[in-house]
Amino acid sequence: MTRRFFSKSLYWSDAALKALSFLALGTGVSFLLLMIVFVLRESSLGSGFTMNLFDFLVRDPWAPMATPPSHGIFHAWISTLVITGLSLLLAIPLGFGIGLFLSEVAPRWVQQVMQPALELLAGIPAVVYGFFGYVTLVRNFEVWFDMPAGECLLIAGLILAVMVLPFVASTAAEAFRSVAQELREMAYGLGVTQLYVMRRVLFRKALPGLFAAVALGLARALGETLAVLMLAGNTVAVPHSLLERGQPLTALLATELGETVVNSAKYQALFASGFILLIVVLGINAVIWILKHHFLERSHA
Amino acid sequence: MHDAAAKSLSANVTGSSETYRASLLRDRLWRAALWFCGFIGFLLPVAIIGYLIIEGLRFVSWQFLTDYPKGSPLGTEGGIWPAVEGSLALASIGLLVAFPLALGGGLYLSEYGRSQRFNKIVRFLVECLAAVPSIIFGLFGYAFLVVFLKFGISLIAGGLVLALIMFPILLIAVQESLRSVDEAYREMGLSLGVTRFYLVRRVLLRKAWRGIVAGIVLAVGHAVGSAAPVLFTASVYFSKGGLGLDRPxxxxxxxxxxxxxxxxxxxxxxxxxxxxxxxxxxxNASAMLLRRLGGGFTQ
Structure with a gap:
């Protein structure tokens, strides 16, 4: 015991700080874990969930007012998939491009301007993106495509792409930057072009980091609420084209929760969809974490 | 800058000036495309924020900031003071609850936790949960605080939900800023025979405060901007202003x-x-400034 070295009061103040800090950590983390348990509990997925899982996910429509009411979420996860897919389709190439630009091409002063610009983009709240999309795209879509109301999956996807872009871009830039400088020099020394180096060396070496960038964008896009709530149109029909309206999972939750009787079948269905979303995002985050560590260990080696 | 080398060498290697010229052209096009990507990345934030400022400036005045919503339907005229007040109150409560927990937790992970494995598991959980969609926090807040604990839709329920959202962000910020303090300070302090408590209070926190403050600003900014978690835990369409913990x-x-x-x-x-x-x-600007002034923490 080295601690005997100190006077008693000093020893106790140190021990108290240690105990208190452990208590603080425990409190915070256990409330976070309680969140998972409680959302699961409210969904009663483990016991007494009134629906067949297949009906819930695929077969039944969302019709809580019908007799008998039915609470399928097929339309919601289809909308989520379409919007998320579209946004990543746009954000990944552009984000990788920006990442390469920042790490390989941009002069120092351009990098110093771009970094805060991307942080600005990431700092704009979702509801402001929704509003921005509404006053710019939705109104114009009504004119361009002769639609009675302009909200549609396409607009939601476009705005969502802008929202996830800074996350994809900065993670990609980090991935490219962490490729060892010797590899670049070696390749250039062999007399190949910059394009060749990027394609054959950087992309391969940065692959885990790029994958993490995609996963990060995916997790962001899946959970985004306010923007898609305002832009996707919020109808319970299953969408058949990008110009139709839809209702992603998060929008379904935000629309319905406030007017749902606690512990009713609808309430359970909402929490079950929330739990599914939670688990999917947690899974993606776990993958990101593993990639990041794998990646760090490799680049140190 | 690699052009010259690429030029002479690839000409020799390929032995054909035509292939060489084609690949050089492709390289130029590729670089132009990357500049274009960068340009878009710069244009988007500038355009969006510029648009909102230009369009919004006409409607903003001191009175808009300090007046109550008026008109019929309510909100067509007047100002937004109750919303400003509400947002500030929610964020303050969130910070007041989350910061002590995160400070303690970060301190434990960085200074006291001896088990690498324990630290790694906690960090894993926290990082995974930090990126959970904010609507899920709202869902939990509604079921647990509003319904189960019978807080009702209230300032305190919303504040606690925001605290839960801020906690992981703050915890990571505290831990990273403490960890970035040079190990030599710890060794020096401990070898002089001071307690860890003294070391933390007088040395580590003084070295790390910039990063911690930057983390606070980021977390508060995030909490103030998100609507999903407070939508059904704290907010109402209109209030006459005045705050109470049990009132929305x-x-x-x-x-x-x-x-x-x-x-x-x-x-x-x-x-x-x-x-x-x-x-x-x-x-955000103040967070960036603080970080540039030399905190160790980067998000």
Whole structure:
């Protein structure tokens, strides 16, 4: 015991700080874990969930007012998939491009301007993106495509792409930057072009980091609420084209929760969809974490 | 800058000036494409924020900031003071609850936790949970605080939900800033025979405070901007102002959402969006400044 070295009061103040800090950590983390348990509990997925899982996910429509009411979420996860897919389709190439630009091409002063610009983009709240999309795209879509109301999956996807872009871009830039400088020099020394180096060396070496960038964008896009709530149109029909309206999972939750009787079948269905979303995002985050560590260990080696 | 080398060598290697010229052209096109990507990445934030400022400035005045919503339907005229007040109160409660927990937790992970494995598992959990969609926090807050603990839709329920959202962000910030303090300070302090308590208080926190403050600003900015977690835990369409822990409040993001989704007033929405953006910009700019002044923590 080295601690005997100190006077008693000093020893106790140190021990108290240690105990208190452990208590603080425990409190915070256990409330976070309680969140998972409680959302699961409210969904009663483990016991007494009134629906067949297949009906819930695929077969039944969302019709809580019908007799008998039915609470399928097929339309919601289809909308989520379409919007998320579209946004990543746009954000990944552009984000990788920006990442390469920042790490390989941009002069120092351009990098110093771009970094805060991307942080600005990431700092704009979702509801402001929704509003921005509404006053710019939705109104114009009504004119361009002769639609009675302009909200549609396409607009939601476009705005969502802008929202996830800074996350994809900065993670990609980090991935490219962490490729060892010797590899670049070696390749250039062999007399190949910059394009060749990027394609054959950087992309391969940065692959885990790029994958993490995609996963990060995916997790962001899946959970985004306010923007898609305002832009996707919020109808319970299953969408058949990008110009139709839809209702992603998060929008379904935000629309319905406030007017749902606690512990009713609808309430359970909402929490079950929330739990599914939670688990999917947690899974993606776990993958990101593993990639990041794998990646760090490799680049140190 | 590699052109010269590439030129002479690839000409020799390929032995054909035509292939060489084609690949050089492709390289130029590729670089142009990357500049274009970068340009778009710069243009988007400038255009969006510029648009909101130009359109919103007409509707913002001191009176807009300090007046109550008026007109019929309510919100078409007047100001947004109750929303400003509500947002600030929610964020303050969130910070007041989350910061001590995160400070203690970060301290434990960085200074006291001896088991690498324990630290790694906690960090894993926290990082995974930090990125959970904010609507899920709202869902939990509604079921647990509003319904189960019978808090009702209230300032305290919303504040606690925001605290839960801020906790992981703050915890990571505290741990990283403490960890980035040079190991030599610890060794020096401990070898002089001071306790860890003294070391933390007088040395480590003084070295790490910039990073911690930057983390606070980021977490608060994030919490103030998100509407999903307070939508059904704390917010109402309109309130006459005045705060009470057991009473609901208006918030800037939910007010903006209501103005747009109920098509109440787009003029007011432009003003609200500008106030929200301007507030967050000031927050974020100060975080950036602090970090540049030399905190160790990078998000």
């Amino acid at each position: 409040v208006m918030t800037l993001p939910t007010h903006l959402y209501n103005l747009v989704s109920e098509a109440i007033s787009f003029d007011q929405a432009f003003g609200t969006a500008l106030i929200l953006i301007a507030g967050l910009l000031i927050f």
